[in-house]
Amino acid sequence: xxxxxxxxxxxxxxxxxxxxxxxxxxxxxxxxxxxxxxxxxxxxxxxxxxxxxxxxxxxxxxxxxxxxxxxxxxxxxxxxxxxxxxxxxxxxxxxxxxxxxxxxxxxxxxxxxxxxxxxxxxxxx
Amino acid sequence: xxxxxxxxxxxxxxxxxxxxxxxxxxxxxxxxxxxxxxxxxxxxxxxxxxxxxxxxxxxxxxxxxxxxxxxxxxxxxxxxxxxxxxxxxxxxxxxxxxxxxxxxxxxxxxxxxxxxxxxxxxxxxxxxxxxxxxxxxxxxxxxxxxxxxxxxxxxxxxxxxxxxxxxxxxxxxxxxxxxxxxxxxxxxxxxxxxxxxxxxxxxxxxxxxxxxxxxxxxxxxxxxx
Numbered sequence: 069x070x071x072x073x074x075x076x077x078x079x080x081x082x083x084x085x086x087x088x089x090x091x092x093x094x095x096x097x098x099x100x101x102x103x104x105x106x107x108x109x110x111x112x113x114x115x116x117x118x119x120x121x122x123x124x125x126x127x128x129x130x131x132x133x134x135x136x137x138x139x140x141x142x143x144x145x146x147x148x149x150x151x152x153x154x155x156x157x158x159x160x161x162x163x164x165x166x167x168x169x170x171x172x173x174x175x176x177x178x179x180x181x182x183x184x185x186x187x188x189x190x191x192x193x
Numbered sequence: 194x195x196x197x198x199x200x201x202x203x204x205x206x207x208x209x210x211x212x213x214x215x216x217x218x219x220x221x222x223x224x225x226x227x228x229x230x231x232x233x234x235x236x237x238x239x240x241x242x243x244x245x246x247x248x249x250x251x252x253x254x255x256x257x258x259x260x261x262x263x264x265x266x267x268x269x270x271x272x273x274x275x276x277x278x279x280x281x282x283x284x285x286x287x288x289x290x291x292x293x294x295x296x297x298x299x300x301x302x303x304x305x306x307x308x309x310x311x312x313x314x315x316x317x318x319x320x321x322x323x324x325x326x327x328x329x330x331x332x333x334x335x336x337x338x339x340x341x342x343x344x345x346x347x348x349x350x351x352x353x354x355x356x357x358x359x360x361x362x363x364x365x366x367x368x369x370x371x372x373x374x375x376x377x378x379x380x381x382x383x384x385x386x387x388x389x390x391x392x393x394x395x396x397x398x399x400x401x402x403x404x405x406x407x408x409x410x411x412x413x414x415x416x417x418x
Contacts, residue, residue: 079229079231079232080224080226080232083224083229084282085221087220087221087223087224087282088221088224090285091216091217091220091281117290117291117294120294120295124299137292137295138228139228139232141289141291142228142231142289143224143227143228143285143286144286145290145291146288146289147255147290147293147320148251148255148257148258148284148288148324151258151323152255152258152324154321155328159328170317177294178294178297178313181297
């Protein structure tokens with residue numbers, strides 16, 4: 069598939085929206101309640117992975133694919149913040165907490181993706 | 194008094210809203226750039242089952258997030274919103290968990306379960322250690338920057354000290370010449386006397402102080418020229 073200008077702008081727009089929504093959600097989640105745990109990143113990644121899983125079995129339009137999956141969900145989900153928080157735990161010598169955080173994060177988002185995928189494939193038959 | 198306070202409050206509120214708008218604009222622009230970097234990198238295709246490009250993207254992003262937050266944010270003192278824009282927008286939308294899980298699930302659906310497990314494990318471990326490496330790299334950069342700043346400061350203070358000493362020596366020389374002129378001596382004698390005296394900086398300083406005390410107006414005029 070060659071590079072197209074429409075896809076370029078679709079991906080950029082989706083990424084911008086995803087990043088903005090992620091920032092909004094993380095600040096919302098982490099300003100109201102105080103946890104030892106970065107809840108914002110977890111929520112965002114769970115949502116993004118569930119929606120991604122839903123769209124794996126479905127056959128969708130090309131432009132829609134780029135704007136939603138590559139752009140929006142790619143910008144919405146993040147691996148860098150996850151690693152940032154995990155390494156921040158690691159650097160302050162809370163190894164158990166770091167390991168637990170990584171397990172919860174990766175495990176639950178993989179579960180969410182699988183759940184979405186299974187749900188949509190059973191619905192589509 | 195109350196009106197003043199209200200004006201100040203108004204200004205503060207305006208600043209707050211303006212900075213929030215700036216934050217969102219930065220995040221939007223940076224998100225656009227980050228997502229497009231990922232989109233363009235995904236065109237580099239390798240002829241293996243292993244999704245090298247996504248792994249590469251995630252490693253680079255995990256490395257860069259520490260440089261962004263720890264070096265740019267704490268050491269270079271960029272604007273707080275700009276740093277958050279780079280961290281959340283650029284790096285955050287560059288790295289992706291969605292594409293990672295898409296690839297894992299596609300591998301599982303094709304029946305390549307071991308490969309999917311290998312890919313997942315490699316991504317988890319390598320991105321974590323890339324982030325650790327990024328932390329050390331950011332600290333190294335910060336150290337280098339601090340050393341450079343210190344060197345510059347030392348150099349500047351040395352220059353200032355040299356300048357002061359030169360001024361004092363000049364003042365001492367003036368005193369000598371005045372002395373000699375009073376006695377109607379030749380220029381060569383002045384040179385001889387200055388060479389013989391071998392003024393140390395401390396003496397020069399004392400001489401300058403003495404001169405300043407005796408006739409401050411004269412010396413200031415001379416320096417003014």
